[in-house]
Amino acid sequence: MQLTKFTDLGLRVMMRLAVAPGGGGLTTGQVADEMSIPYTHTTKVVLRLKELGMVEARRGRGGGLNITEKARTTSVGWLTRQLEGNDEVVTCEGTTPCPLRHGCRLRGALRRAQDAFYSTLDDITVDDLVREPDARVLLSLSVRPAQQA
Template sequence: MRLLRSTDLALRVLMRLAVAGETTPTTRDVAAAMEVPYTHTAKVVAELQHMGLLEARRGRGGGLALTEKGRTASVGAVVRAFEGDGDVVECEGATPCPLNSGCRLRGALRRAQEAFFASLDPVTVSDMVAEPTGPLLLGISRPG
């Protein structure tokens, strides 16, 4: 399964903030550290804030901070939220699949997708930045 760019970015933002400590990097800082466009990062940050996983403060002394909910968030839940619950394959649309009425593939793929999400459910953001990842992430995240 391939994740959407926004899902990958959301996970990386959460991981970056999980190792930020007392510092509160801005969205621009995080985008620059991860070498991704600011506009994409801003959209993902807005969604993560809406989900209650991070706080974003504007102005002097502002920045991004992971909430407790963000620190203990299930990676599976974050991936589900960003990926949506759509089918893995497109069976409908402009040219519907001729097997649509009797296809067993869609159900099998749906079960595989759910198994993928379920395998991520017990993993938290804090788990993702445990040794050795956290120190490595912090080392590459510092502005140069």
């Protein structure tokens, strides 16, 4: 199973905000630059995280992105499900349905594997992801040397 880029970016944004002093204060642009993510993608991810109650976003002076307390203790499995969606691993229906769809065990086996994947992440929180030494690495992103033009 492979996560979508959207989910990957969402988890990385959460990790970066989790180690920021005071839980954030970074702008979307800063997070995008530090994580080497296109700004437009970061904006979409932040909007979804805000809808889920994981991030607070304030505009203007003293604004920025802040991780919520709810987000710190949220299961990575739950967050991944919300970002990824709960679609089937394979699509057996559609414009060209699979001729094996009525007697195939693959679809059920893949669904069970997907459920096992998510349940493995259910025991991990966002805070778990940013324990040392990961926190140090994430914090070092904000002090990268300026790139030469």
